[in-house]
Amino acid sequence: MRRFLTGRPVPQASCELCGAVVAEDSHRHLVDTDKRALACACVSCALLFERPGAAGGRFRAVPDRYLADPDHRLDDSAWDVLQIPVGVAFFFRNAALNRLVALYPSPAGATESELEPSAWQTVLGNSRLAALLEPDVEALLLRRAQGGGRPECYLVPIDICYELVGRMRLLWQGFDGGAEARADLEAFFEQVGRRARAVQGEVRP
Ligand SMILES: [Zn+2]
Ligand SMILES: [Zn+2]
Known part of the structure; x- marks a missing residue:
């Protein structure tokens, strides 16, 4: 049994990459594929990781399509x-x-x-x-x-x-x-x- 612990996004999180305060409406997530965990990110940091292969592929931006x-x-x-x-x-x-x-x-x-x-x-x-x-x-x-x-x-x-x-x-x-x-x-x-x-x-x- 493996557990992932993630709650709902808190209204004011900070970007786990650059430390900027992230408002709820611009709150993005990256998947940390090494740790199998989600990292909160600001929009600019998320954009950096949207291309496959960015940063060796460890962080991958979560798309928003449904x-x-x-x-x-x-x-x-x-x-x-x-x-x-x-x-x-x-x-x-x-x-x-x-x-x-x-x-x-x-x-x-x-x-x-x-x-x-x-x-x-x-x-x-x-x-x-x-x-x-x-x-x-x-x-x-x-x-x-x-x-x-x-x-x-x-x-x-x-x-x-x-x-x-x-x-x-x-x-x-x-x-x-x-x-x-x-x-x-x-x-x-x-x-x-x-x-x-x-x-x-x-x-x-
Ligand atoms: Zn950031
Ligand atoms: Zn988050």
Whole structure:
């Protein structure tokens, strides 16, 4: 079990690279691929790391695109294959390991699925959104459909997945998370759904 500890961004953070004060509306994140952690950054520092290969690739800027694939072929049986105990999971491509990593929120933080990676490669590997995933900085975010049907699936900035994990960690109660956690999850996915635009002819940035 591996834990990531990230909470919601505080209103006034400082850039972990240059020390500048970062206001909430210009708060960016970099993935520190050595430490597998997020670093808060100001806009100018984030811009420096947007090109692949910048600074030897250790810090990678998290993009801000949200994509949905209205034609995705995942169905509810995918969920059984994935063996994720909760109704939400996210997947990212780890460049160093060169494979997809599956994580889900739990009261302990982000928990890595122990499932054989080939299982979700089979389920997700051929999807259009999976093909567009920028390694380490973007994730496929899945939520099991309420009452059957197709799961929701989005390509999102990876930092919002850790934000969700932080929120769930604070609110989760009992076996199913409890009413407050479920309402928060609902609001979170509503926001993601509103921001996401349908994928069409996108390429990896
Ligand atoms: Zn900075
Ligand atoms: Zn931050």
